Amino acid sequence: MSNWLEQLERELDAKLSAFLRNNPVQDNLFSEQHLKDRAGALQRQRQQLQSEAKQQRQQLLRLAEDVRAWRSRTERAKAAGAADLAGRAEQHLTSLMNQGRALWADLEDLGRRFNEVERQLEELHQQQQTPNPSTLEKDWALFEAEQELEQLRRNAGLT
Secondary structure, X not given: OHHHHHHHHHHHHHHHHHHHHHOHHHHHHHHHHHHHHHHHHHHHHHHHHHHHHHHHHHHHHHHHHHHHHHHHHHHHHHHOOOHHHHHHHHXXXXXXXXXXXXHHHHHHHHHHHHHHHHXXXXXXXXXXXXXXXXXXXXXXXXXXXXXXXXXHHHHHOOO
16 A cells, blocks of 8 residues: 555656746746745744743743742741651752753744754745746746737637
8 A cells, every 4th residue: 555655656746847848937936935845834933932931931030939849838837857858858858840941942943943943944034035046937937928828819819
């Protein structure tokens, strides 16, 4: 089943490639649409990363409040001579600090991923502004197709 599907996919890819080679205008439209789709996907990914980063920052702020509270509790227990309670509070404080470190690492990773998406968006933007070397060929093919269409209209008496 998989082999059949792979063969069908290869045949369809080959037919699409041949069609696009023979129809430069469609190839140009296909390329433009691909760039638009890619830009849209990157924009959605960018927004998702921003949302995740916002949530992580909020979690870090809540965690920082918890750390301050448990640090104070630990000091109060030590000052009161409740060594067992102070020890358990310190363990909890250590656990909170480890959670904080993990959240910071996750936030840094989100930042790296966000920067990568930004870089890809910038490349895409430059790609959309930089004319493709084969643009002249495509424009010429479009010109010829329009000329042929106009000639067919004249021959059919439609003008």
